[in-house]
Amino acid sequence: MTNLSTSASPAPVVDVRSVTRRFGSKTVLDNISLQVERGELFGLLGPSGSGKTTLIKLITGIDKADGGSVYMLGEQMPKLSMLQRFGYMAQSDALYNELTAKENLTFFASLYGLKGQHMMQRIEAAMAIVNLQDDLNKTVAAYSGGMKRRLSLALSLLHEPELLVLDEPTVGIDPVLRQSIWKELGEMRKRGTTIVLTTHVMDEADKCDRLGLIRDGKLTALGTPEEIKTSSGSATIEEAFIVYGGGVRE
Numbered sequence: 253m254t255n256l257s258t259s260a261s262p263a264p265v266v267d268v269r270s271v272t273r274r275f276g277s278k279t280v281l282d283n284i285s286l287q288v289e290r291g292e293l294f295g296l297l298g299p300s301g302s303g304k305t306t307l308i309k310l311i312t313g314i315d316k317a318d319g320g321s322v323y324m325l326g327e328q329m330p331k332l333s334m335l336q337r338f339g340y341m342a343q344s345d346a347l348y349n350e351l352t353a354k355e356n357l358t359f360f361a362s363l364y365g366l367k368g369q370h371m372m373q374r375i376e377a378a379m380a381i382v383n384l385q386d387d388l389n390k391t392v393a394a395y396s397g398g399m400k401r402r403l404s405l406a407l408s409l410l411h412e413p414e415l416l417v418l419d420e421p422t423v424g425i426d427p428v429l430r431q432s433i434w435k436e437l438g439e440m441r442k443r444g445t446t447i448v449l450t451t452h453v454m455d456e457a458d459k460c461d462r463l464g465l466i467r468d469g470k471l472t473a474l475g476t477p478e479e480i481k482t483s484s485g486s487a488t489i490e491e492a493f494i495v496y497g498g499g500v501r502e
C-alpha cells in the first residue's frame with residue numbers, strides 16, 4: 253500500500269490511519285485518524301489517561317497498533333531505520349544516571365551516526381538550547397528533576413531530526429526556561445522541523461498550529477486553536493477543552 257492520497261502531494265510527516273489500541277479488554281485508542289504536515293507544530297491535548305502517550309508511542313513505533321496503521325515520512329511504522337529521522341522525548345527520562353551528561357549525549361550521538369567535530373558542535377548547541385552548557389561534565393545523578401527533563405530534550409534535538417516528538421516537554425521546567433524552549437521550538441519550526449507534542453498547559457496549546465483533543469481514546473476535536481474555540485463557542489482553549497470533554501487532571 254502506498255502512502256500518497258494524491259500523487260502530487262508529499263506524504264504527511266505523520267499519518268495516523270484509523271488506529272485502535274487495546275490493553276486487555278480496554279480500548280485505549282479508538283479509531284483515531286490524523287495527519288501532521290511538514291513544518292507544523294501539532295499539540296495533543298487531553299485529560300490524564302485519555303491516550304496521548306499511547307498515541308505518541310504508536311507514532312514513534314515504540315508500540316504497535318491493534319488496528320489501523322501509522323506512517324512517518326511516508327514509511328510504515330514501526331521501522332527501526334526511522335530512529336535517525338525523528339527525535340523523541342519520553343515522559344519519563346531515559347538517561348544513564350551514573351554517566352555524565354556529556355557521556356549520555358556522546359552515546360546517543362553515536363547511535364545517530366554523529367562523529368568528531370560535528371558531534372561536539374551538536375552536543376554544545378543542544379545543551380545551549382536547554383541552558384545546561386555549564387553542566388556537561390556533571391553526572392546525571394547530580395542533576396535536579398528539571399535538569400534531567402532539559403537534558404532529555406537536548407538528546408532529542410542532537411541529530412537535528414526532521415520530526416520532533418515531545419511528551420510533555422516542559423513539565424518541571426521553570427517559566428523563564430519554558431519560554432526560551434518555546435522560542436527555540438518556534439525557530440526550529442521556521443527551519444522546517446515538524447513538532448508533535450503533548451501538553452496540559454493551555455497557553456502552550458494556544459501556541460500550536462493545530463491541536464488534536466483526545467478524550468477516552470477518541471479524537472473529539474481537530475483544528476487550529478481558533479477553529480476549536482469557534483466550534484465549541486469558547487473564548488479560550490481551556491473552555492474548549494472542557495466543552496470537548498476534558499476535565500481537571502487527576
Ligand SMILES: Nc1ncnc2c1ncn2[C@@H]1O[C@H](COP(=O)(O)OP(=O)(O)OP(=O)(O)O)[C@@H](O)[C@H]1O
Pocket residue numbers: 275280298299300301302303304305306307343
Ligand atoms: N502498557 C499498558 N498496559 C495496560 N494499560 C495501559 C498501558 N499503557 C497505557 N495504558 C492505559 O491506557 C490509558 C491511556 O494512557 P496514556 O498514558 O496514553 O494516557 P495519557 O493521556 O498520556 O495520560 P497522562 O496525561 O497522564 O500522561 C490509561 O488508562 C493507561 O492506564
